[in-house]
Amino acid sequence: MCTISGKGRVKMVTVDSNSRIDFLRKKALWVRKETLKIHKIAQETRIASSLSAVEIFTVLYYGKILSYDAKDPAWEGRDRFIVSKGHGAISLYPILADLGYFDKKELNNVCHEGTFLGGIPDSLIPGFETINGSLGHGPGVACGIALALKRKKAREVVFVLLGDGELYEGSVWEAIMFAGEHKLDNLILILDNNHICMLDYCEKILDMSPLEEKFKSFKWDVVTLDGHDVNQLYDSFISLKKERNHRPKLLIANTVKGKGVHSLEKDPLCHIKNVKPADIDKILEELA
Amino acid sequence: MTAEIKTTRDVFIEQIYKRMYEDEKIFFLCADFGSPKLDILREKFPDRFINVGIAEQNLINIATGLALEGYTVFAYAIAPFLTMRAYEQIRINLSLQAQLKDINVNLIGVGAGLSYDVSGPTHHCLEDLSLMRTLPHLIVFSPSDWALAQKFVDYSINVKKPKYLRFDGKPLPQIYEDASAISFENGFTELFHGERICLVTTGYMTHKAINVVTKCAAEKNLSIGLIDVYLLKPFNEELFYDTIKHYAHVITIEEGFVNKGGLDGLVSAILDSRNSGIHIKRMGFGDAYVFEIGNREYLHKLNNLDEESINTTIKDLMREN
Numbered sequence: 001m002c003t004i005s006g007k008g009r010v011k012m013v014t015v016d017s018n019s020r021i022d023f024l025r026k027k028a029l030w031v032r033k034e035t036l037k038i039h040k041i042a043q044e045t046r047i048a049s050s051l052s053a054v055e056i057f058t059v060l061y062y063g064k065i066l067s068y069d070a071k072d073p074a075w076e077g078r079d080r081f082i083v084s085k086g087h088g089a090i091s092l093y094p095i096l097a098d099l100g101y102f103d104k105k106e107l108n109n110v111c112h113e114g115t116f117l118g119g120i121p122d123s124l125i126p127g128f129e130t131i132n133g134s135l136g137h138g139p140g141v142a143c144g145i146a147l148a149l150k151r152k153k154a155r156e157v158v159f160v161l162l163g164d165g166e167l168y169e170g171s172v173w174e175a176i177m178f179a180g181e182h183k184l185d186n187l188i189l190i191l192d193n194n195h196i197c198m199l200d201y202c203e204k205i206l207d208m209s210p211l212e213e214k215f216k217s218f219k220w221d222v223v224t225l226d227g228h229d230v231n232q233l234y235d236s237f238i239s240l241k242k243e244r245n246h247r248p249k250l251l252i253a254n255t256v257k258g259k260g261v262h263s264l265e266k267d268p269l270c271h272i273k274n275v276k277p278a279d280i281d282k283i284l285e286e287l288a
Numbered sequence: 289m290t291a292e293i294k295t296t297r298d299v300f301i302e303q304i305y306k307r308m309y310e311d312e313k314i315f316f317l318c319a320d321f322g323s324p325k326l327d328i329l330r331e332k333f334p335d336r337f338i339n340v341g342i343a344e345q346n347l348i349n350i351a352t353g354l355a356l357e358g359y360t361v362f363a364y365a366i367a368p369f370l371t372m373r374a375y376e377q378i379r380i381n382l383s384l385q386a387q388l389k390d391i392n393v394n395l396i397g398v399g400a401g402l403s404y405d406v407s408g409p410t411h412h413c414l415e416d417l418s419l420m421r422t423l424p425h426l427i428v429f430s431p432s433d434w435a436l437a438q439k440f441v442d443y444s445i446n447v448k449k450p451k452y453l454r455f456d457g458k459p460l461p462q463i464y465e466d467a468s469a470i471s472f473e474n475g476f477t478e479l480f481h482g483e484r485i486c487l488v489t490t491g492y493m494t495h496k497a498i499n500v501v502t503k504c505a506a507e508k509n510l511s512i513g514l515i516d517v518y519l520l521k522p523f524n525e526e527l528f529y530d531t532i533k534h535y536a537h538v539i540t541i542e543e544g545f546v547n548k549g550g551l552d553g554l555v556s557a558i559l560d561s562r563n564s565g566i567h568i569k570r571m572g573f574g575d576a577y578v579f580e581i582g583n584r585e586y587l588h589k590l591n592n593l594d595e596e597s598i599n600t601t602i603k604d605l606m607r608e609n
């Protein structure tokens with residue numbers, strides 16, 4: 001079950017549509033496999049970090065949470081999605097290609113000469129709003145966008161995907177303070193809480209717990225859930241997107257770094273580990 | 289010259305305030321930094337004036353988000369903190385982003401050079417010209433007087449690129465009475481045409497150079513050239529070279545570190561690439577911070593940047609001939 005807390009409690013939307021859950025699970029499996037295929041040809045990519053965010057990306061796009069126009073990525077009526085944890089975003093490539101943002105054939109060229117699909121995405125790629133790769137910029141830029149949307153009296157919302165290791169950047173907390181004070185309830189921060197930085201478990205580097213209380217004290221609403229459960233993600237996204245209670249929202253998605261690849265799961269050094277191309281075929285079979 | 293004395297930031301902010309009435313796309317942000325002229329702006333436009341707090345990184349990031357949504361943003365803070373505390377935000381979100389998208393963020397840094405003389409080295413700003421010049425797509429504006437800043441208002445709104453506006457912290461006399469002498473396409477104005485030696489200056493040092501050149505003419509019958517550089521980027525290199533090519537010596541004078549890519553770097557690169565044979569002498573601060581306490585004149589004297597030092601440099605070069 002997902003828990004929702006904070007001032008201005010949001011009402012759960014009950015979803016009993018098994019077909020939707022089934023659809024989203026299948027899509028997530030497909031995205032996970034496509035991500036591994038990209039890693040097979042682009043070993044420079046950060047696979048573990050990309051795998052923890054698979055269900056988040058899947059539900060945002062295939063769950064029709066985000067408004068978008070793949071043929072017109074700058075469409076004024078789109079929801080803005082900022083991928084602040086740029087290192088773990090190659091799992092978004094197959095989704096964007098599938099939806100028509102760019103040619104699917106381009107997925108065969110990730111990190112190869114002449115392509116626009118690098119190891120870390122930037123706004124050169126249709127569908128990405130900002131420059132990513134240096135951590136801690138997304139939340140502040142998102143605050144500026146959310147503020148602009150409010151001044152325009154626009155209904156669109158801003159989603160940001162942040163890694164939990166990114167919380168160490170001071171600029172993130174400048175943005176957190178700002179968003180609460182300026183009542184940016186059109187801002188939804190998704191924390192990919194995979195518990196691991198580059199060199200160790202976050203808990204062993206600087207323990208940030210209790211996270212929920214920290215955000216609540218800065219005037220945020222907080223939801224905590226299983227970030228691999230498409231049903232929980234779907235329900236929460238629907239609720240959070242609707243709720244306008246003068247408070248920005250944090251969704252703590254508890255995830256597993258390297259999800260789906262046993263050799264990566266629970267390895268504190270998985271951020272910098274590759275999965276060898278020869279092993280990927282075997283993993284793809286197992287996942288199926 | 290009537291030489292009306294005004295503070296650059298006040299003149300600029302007053303103009304922006306007026307523009308905010310007719311242009312609803314203007315936001316004014318600050319990092320808890322004021323000006324007498326800012327009080328009315330923040331009172332009249334509470335929706336489009338935002339004090340982000342003492343948080344320069346967030347200042348740039350919020351400005352970026354607004355600019356990505358089509359707003360014209362002015363982001364106002366003390367120059368060294370604006371440029372150096374938030375350097376990576378400027379690099380990633382303004383410089384890099386500007387290669388791909390229109391982004392109109394005007395960074396107003398107050399406290400050029402030693403404007404905040406007695407506040408010490410944390411408040412001195414000697415690195416910003418070279419740091420900001422390094423960043424692609426960033427326009428670097430370093431006006432010597434308030435009239436230039438006033439004329440820059442249109443440019444700042446119309447040119448959809450990130451800009452750094454380096455403003456002096458102190459009231460200074462007007463240099464430009466005739467607006468037609470100002471060209472933001474070229475980036476500089478030849479204030480005095482001379483014979484063998486030309487001073488090339490920016491910001492506050494232009495005032496010192498005017499005194500030196502005027503006295504040389506009156507007291508020694510010496511005709512010294514003077515070029516005031518107010519846009520370090522973009523810069524009309526061809527026209528600049530045409531203007532200085534007849535000189536034997538160029539002396540760059542800036543309230544910043546030398547040999548690190550500031551004004552002297554701009555000029556020397558132009559001379560080098562043309563094998564000009566023109567000798568360049570760089571005046572500014574050496575590779576050390578200024579911990580001594582005293583007013584601007586005193587600190588300039590200690591660092592060989594006062595009018596007497598400029599005169600001595602000229603005298604030495606004349607002797608070489």
